[in-house]
Amino acid sequence: MPGHRRVSHPSHTLVAMTAPSTRPTPPTAGPRQRSLSPSRAADFKTCPLLYRFRNIDRLPERPTVEQARGSLVHAVLERLFGLPVVDRTPENATGLLPEALRRLTATDPAVAEVLAATPDAERTLLAAANALLAGYFTMEDPRRLAGTERECFVEAEVAGGLVLHGYIDRLDVAPSGELRVVDYKTGGAPREAFEARALFQLRFYALVLWRGRGVLPRVLRLMYLKDVQICDFTPDADDLERFERTLVALRQAIDRATADRDFRPSAGRLCDWCSHQAHCPAHGGQLPPFPADQ
Numbered sequence: 001m002p003g004h005r006r007v008s009h010p011s012h013t014l015v016a017m018t019a020p021s022t023r024p025t026p027p028t029a030g031p032r033q034r035s036l037s038p039s040r041a042a043d044f045k046t047c048p049l050l051y052r053f054r055n056i057d058r059l060p061e062r063p064t065v066e067q068a069r070g071s072l073v074h075a076v077l078e079r080l081f082g083l084p085v086v087d088r089t090p091e092n093a094t095g096l097l098p099e100a101l102r103r104l105t106a107t108d109p110a111v112a113e114v115l116a117a118t119p120d121a122e123r124t125l126l127a128a129a130n131a132l133l134a135g136y137f138t139m140e141d142p143r144r145l146a147g148t149e150r151e152c153f154v155e156a157e158v159a160g161g162l163v164l165h166g167y168i169d170r171l172d173v174a175p176s177g178e179l180r181v182v183d184y185k186t187g188g189a190p191r192e193a194f195e196a197r198a199l200f201q202l203r204f205y206a207l208v209l210w211r212g213r214g215v216l217p218r219v220l221r222l223m224y225l226k227d228v229q230i231c232d233f234t235p236d237a238d239d240l241e242r243f244e245r246t247l248v249a250l251r252q253a254i255d256r257a258t259a260d261r262d263f264r265p266s267a268g269r270l271c272d273w274c275s276h277q278a279h280c281p282a283h284g285g286q287l288p289p290f291p292a293d294q
C-alpha cells in the first residue's frame, strides 16, 4: 500500500506550479476492447453484480441530492481554475454556482430531477454547494496554484495490452515535472468504504500516469470538502506494479464473468446506497434477463 498521511488541519504549504508542457491524449470515439476505467474496475471489485447492473444491463439509478451537489461543486471548481489566477476567490466561486447549476440542469437529467423534487431544492442545493466550496477554500488557496490540468483525461496501455483510462479532477504539475493527483470528495457514503474506493481510484490514476507519461506522481491527494480534511498518499513503484497485475486479473475476471453470464452479488455496507436491490438476489430480488447483445 502507498504511504498515507492524514492532514486534519488545513494545509497552506502549497507548491508553486507552472503550466504543463504536454496535454493528455484526448478520448477516442467508441468503446475500446480490453479497456478499464477506475469506476468500472471499482464496481466489479466492490460487487460483480453491481458491475453487471451498471455496465451491462445499464439499469437506471435513482438520482440523489448528494450526487447533484457533488457534480455542481466539481463543475464550479473546474471553472474556477479556468479563471486568471488572481480571480480564483471565494466570492467568484460562489458567483459561478448559479450558471454552473443552469448548465448541469440542462445537460444532466439526474440533476434536473433532483431540482424538480421539492420547491426549495435549488436554494438548498446552492447553499450546500456553497458550504462545500467554503470548506475547499479553508484547505487551499487556488491563487497559489499556477500549473493545473482540470478534468484531465488520461490513458495508458499496461501489461497484457490492457488500456486504462479515466478523468482526474485535477493534476498539479510542478516546475520540476513532479505530479500531484487531486481528487475532490463531497461526501455521501460511509467513510471507510468510500475511502477504500477513493484510494483504489487514485492508485489507478497513478499507474496510468506512470505508464503513460513515465512519471510516478509524488502525491495522491484526497480533499474532503465537507470535513475540511486532506488525505495524502505517496505512491510506491512496487505497489503500483502489484496493482497493475491486480487490474489485469480483474479485467480477465470481468471477461470470464461476461462469457459465463455469471456476476455474483457481494453484499456489504454499500448495498444501502445501491439502486438495484429490487433486482438483486442477495436482497430477495429477481435478476433481469442477461442482455442478448453481450
Ligand code: SF4
Pocket: 047, 049, 050, 053, 265, 266, 267, 268, 270, 271, 274, 275, 276, 277, 280, 281, 282, 283
Ligand atoms: S444490492 Fe448490494 S449485493 Fe446487490 S447488486 Fe447492489 S451492491 Fe451488489
